[in-house]
Amino acid sequence: MTVARFWRHLPQRYNMVGTKCEKCGRHFFPPRSFCPDCRRAGKIVEHKFAGQGTVVTFTVIHTAAEQYSMLTPYVLAIVKLDEGPQITTQIVMDPAKAKIGMKVKSVFRRIATDGESGIIHYGTKFVPVE
Amino acid sequence: MRDVAVIGIGCTKFGEKWESSFRDIFVEAGTLALEDAQLSGEKIDAMYVGNMSAGRFIGQEHIGALIADYAGMATRHIASTRVEAACASGGLAFRQAVIAVASGMEDIVVAAGVEKMTDVGSDESTDTLTGAADREWEGFMGATFPGLYAMIAQDYMHKYHMTREQLAQVAVKNHYNGARNPIAQFQSEITLDTVLKSTMVAEPLRLFDCSPVTDGAAAVIVAPLDRAREFTDTPIKVLATAQASDSIALHDRRDISTLDATVAAGQRAFKMAHLSHKDINMVEVHDCFSIAEICAIEDLGFCRKGEAGKFTADGETALGGKIPVNTSGGLKACGHPVGATGIKQVYEIVQQLRGEASKRQVENAKIGMTHNVGGTGATVAVHILGRV
Amino acid sequence: MVGIITYGAYIPRYRIKVEEITKVWGANASDITGGLGVFEKSVPDLDEDAATIAVEAARNALKRRNVDPEKIGAVYVGSESHPYAVKPTACTVGEAIGATPHMTAADYEFACKAGTAAIQTCMGLVKSNMIPYGLAIGSDVSQGAPGDALEYTAAAGGAAYVIGNDDPIATINHTCSFTTDTPDFWRREGQDYPRHGGRFTGDPGYFKHVKGASMLLFEQIHKAAKDYDYAVFHQPNAKFPQKVAKDLGFTSEQIKPGLVVPWLGNTYSGASPIGLAATLDIAKPGDTIFVCSFGSGAGSDAFDITVTDAITSDDFHRDAAPSVMQLLKDPIYLDYARYAKHKGKIVMQS
Numbered sequence: 107m108t109v110a111r112f113w114r115h116l117p118q119r120y121n122m123v124g125t126k127c128e129k130c131g132r133h134f135f136p137p138r139s140f141c142p143d144c145r146r147a148g149k150i151v152e153h154k155f156a157g158q159g160t161v162v163t164f165t166v167i168h169t170a171a172e173q174y175s176m177l178t179p180y181v182l183a184i185v186k187l188d189e190g191p192q193i194t195t196q197i198v199m200d201p202a203k204a205k206i207g208m209k210v211k212s213v214f215r216r217i218a219t220d221g222e223s224g225i226i227h228y229g230t231k232f233v234p235v236e
Numbered sequence: 237m238r239d240v241a242v243i244g245i246g247c248t249k250f251g252e253k254w255e256s257s258f259r260d261i262f263v264e265a266g267t268l269a270l271e272d273a274q275l276s277g278e279k280i281d282a283m284y285v286g287n288m289s290a291g292r293f294i295g296q297e298h299i300g301a302l303i304a305d306y307a308g309m310a311t312r313h314i315a316s317t318r319v320e321a322a323c324a325s326g327g328l329a330f331r332q333a334v335i336a337v338a339s340g341m342e343d344i345v346v347a348a349g350v351e352k353m354t355d356v357g358s359d360e361s362t363d364t365l366t367g368a369a370d371r372e373w374e375g376f377m378g379a380t381f382p383g384l385y386a387m388i389a390q391d392y393m394h395k396y397h398m399t400r401e402q403l404a405q406v407a408v409k410n411h412y413n414g415a416r417n418p419i420a421q422f423q424s425e426i427t428l429d430t431v432l433k434s435t436m437v438a439e440p441l442r443l444f445d446c447s448p449v450t451d452g453a454a455a456v457i458v459a460p461l462d463r464a465r466e467f468t469d470t471p472i473k474v475l476a477t478a479q480a481s482d483s484i485a486l487h488d489r490r491d492i493s494t495l496d497a498t499v500a501a502g503q504r505a506f507k508m509a510h511l512s513h514k515d516i517n518m519v520e521v522h523d524c525f526s527i528a529e530i531c532a533i534e535d536l537g538f539c540r541k542g543e544a545g546k547f548t549a550d551g552e553t554a555l556g557g558k559i560p561v562n563t564s565g566g567l568k569a570c571g572h573p574v575g576a577t578g579i580k581q582v583y584e585i586v587q588q589l590r591g592e593a594s595k596r597q598v599e600n601a602k603i604g605m606t607h608n609v610g611g612t613g614a615t616v617a618v619h620i621l622g623r624v
Numbered sequence: 625m626v627g628i629i630t631y632g633a634y635i636p637r638y639r640i641k642v643e644e645i646t647k648v649w650g651a652n653a654s655d656i657t658g659g660l661g662v663f664e665k666s667v668p669d670l671d672e673d674a675a676t677i678a679v680e681a682a683r684n685a686l687k688r689r690n691v692d693p694e695k696i697g698a699v700y701v702g703s704e705s706h707p708y709a710v711k712p713t714a715c716t717v718g719e720a721i722g723a724t725p726h727m728t729a730a731d732y733e734f735a736c737k738a739g740t741a742a743i744q745t746c747m748g749l750v751k752s753n754m755i756p757y758g759l760a761i762g763s764d765v766s767q768g769a770p771g772d773a774l775e776y777t778a779a780a781g782g783a784a785y786v787i788g789n790d791d792p793i794a795t796i797n798h799t800c801s802f803t804t805d806t807p808d809f810w811r812r813e814g815q816d817y818p819r820h821g822g823r824f825t826g827d828p829g830y831f832k833h834v835k836g837a838s839m840l841l842f843e844q845i846h847k848a849a850k851d852y853d854y855a856v857f858h859q860p861n862a863k864f865p866q867k868v869a870k871d872l873g874f875t876s877e878q879i880k881p882g883l884v885v886p887w888l889g890n891t892y893s894g895a896s897p898i899g900l901a902a903t904l905d906i907a908k909p910g911d912t913i914f915v916c917s918f919g920s921g922a923g924s925d926a927f928d929i930t931v932t933d934a935i936t937s938d939d940f941h942r943d944a945a946p947s948v949m950q951l952l953k954d955p956i957y958l959d960y961a962r963y964a965k966h967k968g969k970i971v972m973q974s
Contacts, residue, residue, distance in 0.1 A: 169437045170378065170380060171359070171378075172359045172363070184486065
């Protein structure tokens with residue numbers, strides 16, 4: 107991922123900044139500037155997600171893309187954030203203990219690097235709430 | 237709106253074709269289709285070609301022009317268009333060709349699909365395929381394509397009671413069919429054990445639950461039904477064409493293990509054809525992974541949600557069963573040259589309807605269906621074809 | 625009065641025991657544990673580094689007290705394992721806590737005392753009313769050469785301090801430093817592992833500077849070891865801090881809460897900051913704490929700290945973030961092979 111493309115979404119990657127529609131209360135992550143339900147009648151404002159959620163489904167990746175091959179086997183999950191939106195993320199944990207329905211919270215980790223001399227892509231992963 | 241018929245078909249053998257280039261395989265499939273229709277190239281009015289990612293696989297864009305050129309049509313200046321919707325590129329190319337003829341805009345149109353995947357290493361091809369998903373919010377977070385379908389499988393198995401063996405049976409059946417299909421990449425039957433003991437890719441999906449990397453091309457020719465008999469004694473009528481879309485990311489779907497776009501496209505197709513499930517004699521579905529076939533037969537309505545595992549294990553989707561699924565061997569055994577698959581599905585159904593499917597022929601084949609999916613279900617194309 | 629507004633620490637979950645390392649090099653585990661007083665050390669996860677640790681420590685600090693991140697006017701991160709040679713860890717931390725863009729920032733390097741140097745800098749900016757709050761962090765994923773003595777202790781961890789003068793939980797009444805050009809331990813640019821002068825790191829290194837700064841502070845404010853409830857010293861192993869504490873007149877009881885190296889290892893820039901955090905975790909209003917760090921190269925920073933009533937007030941929630949003891953609990957143990965993978969000691973195909 108090139109530098110501009112990574113940098114443009116730093117508030118989303120580091121701080122889970124999304125949006126919400128004040129009219130209907132629906133939350134969006136990644137941010138949407140237009141509420142699909144209220145459409146032009148909606149009122150979109152910034153919203154920083156709390157980083158708490160529940161695992162909806164998951165898998166354990168054994169064969170990964172090259173960037174992530176050092177991490178295998180790792181848990182990839184769809185997490186439903188408490189505020190409503192669902193996201194795809196890694197859960198840092200013993201894969202054998204992963205369960206649908208478990209509660210998770212966000213942590214700050216390295217996601218990937220652009221090789222040995224390129225930039226480091228930091229971002230958000232999740233860990234089980236103990 | 238005119239009725240449309242398929243008047244000619246052609247398909248290369250699918251596999252790792254080290255000696256053939258992208259241009260070679262397209263020309264081969266196109267030539268076979270023209271021979272089958274006993275048509276000379278001058279009669280072609282337009283071309284639609286499905287291709288997911290020649291840009292990344294061979295560094296080549298502008299495929300429509302390239303293909304028209306190498307098919308010997310550059311001097312005739314025909315309209316040639318590349319269509320892309322990841323793994324549904326072929327299905328969409330077919331639909332565009334059908335619409336062009338049905339609308340009266342064009343008469344004889346080629347719908348083709350081609351993908352040359354083995355000119356890059358597996359790291360590059362895996363990463364390219366991840367472009368069918370949401371690169372920013374799925375791929376970048378560490379999701380692989382098998383990983384996304386594995387999450388669909390986990391969700392499915394959490395909600396419904398399907399066993400690992402029932403899921404594996406999908407691959408076993410498709411290999412059985414593939415062994416009877418001369419163009420299939422894999423020509424050997426396998427057992428449940430082969431699937432269950434293969435390398436784990438993303439739990440619960442193992443190597444044998446996953447379709448392979450394949451080179452291949454297919455081409456079909458469509459024409460107005462009322463002219464079809466100029467070219468063939470066995471015209472096959474396009475009874476319905478339907479297409480639907482959904483969110484690109486799996487996490488934005490209404491229900492993880494239901495492809496709503498399949499439900500929508502399937503319903504539209506049945507409505508357009510004035511048909512129901514009991515009228516369909518066989519269906520080619522998009523089994524990029526074994527779980528995809530399970531969801532497909534349910535989402536198309538051939539059995540109830542949660543029952544496809546038992547349905548499959550009971551043999552209902554096998555050659556002699558209630559509704560044979562993937563007589564070609566599916567993506568799993570026939571292979572999955574991404575852009576070509578949607579056209580290959582039409583090729584298979586046409587062969588069945590013409591009675592040309594030899595060892596995998598379905599008895600009394602009158603009406604067939606194709607189901608082609610892009611990504612984890614963001615695009616679906618469904619077609620129904622019937623004997624005239 | 626300038627002081628600590630809030631603090632937080634972070635220690636990765638993984639550990640490796642000394643005997644796992646001695647097995648590989650044919651050394652005797654009890655010689656090492658006996659000689660160094662260290663039994664195991666922390667290891668970063670595959671996706672952790674000095675920046676992720678610094679962010680987690682800073683976020684833990686901000687969980688304990690309501691500090692408006694936009695009022696943090698400076699971020700300084702001290703480490704000898706900054707992820708970039710050029711591109712400050714402090715910028716990533718600033719972004720991750722919402723302090724950007726109205727702030728100054730820089731990265732510090734001073735071997736194991738870069739974190740306390742950051743605290744001193746923040747004190748200056750706050751005391752001079754240039755900024756309302758400053759964030760000082762010491763964070764490391766320190767590297768020890770395979771087979772070298774340092775491999776038994778070079779660990780991963782960090783702690784963050786928000787410095788301000790608005791109702792601190794602990795006032796920093798005085799600080800002074802003792803710095804010389806001493807080549808006791810170093811790493812040249814581009815080298816993977818540090819080198820050191822063996823026994824030279826003792827008296828001319830650690831002891832000279834820790835004693836120098838400590839005695840300078842005692843002299844400047846007319847105090848002695850007995851005037852303090854607790855003391856925290858830089859802890860490259862358990863023996864050095866125990867010895868210097870004794871030499872300066874401190875008892876083993878005074879240094880006990882802050883001496884975490886036996887189960888953590890030496891977290892370099894994180895060492896004194898984590899030792900102080902462990903002490904603040906159990907401190908009561910009125911407690912006095914003496915801190916003296918040491919960084920090779922070489923220098924020591926000494927601090928005179930008094931815990932205030934604010935530490936037990938409604939504004940400060942110590943339990944809102946994990947204590948150092950909690951961070952040390954439930955570790956996941958690695959063998960040497962997994963440890964080598966985590967620490968990038970395996971040469972991969974480039």
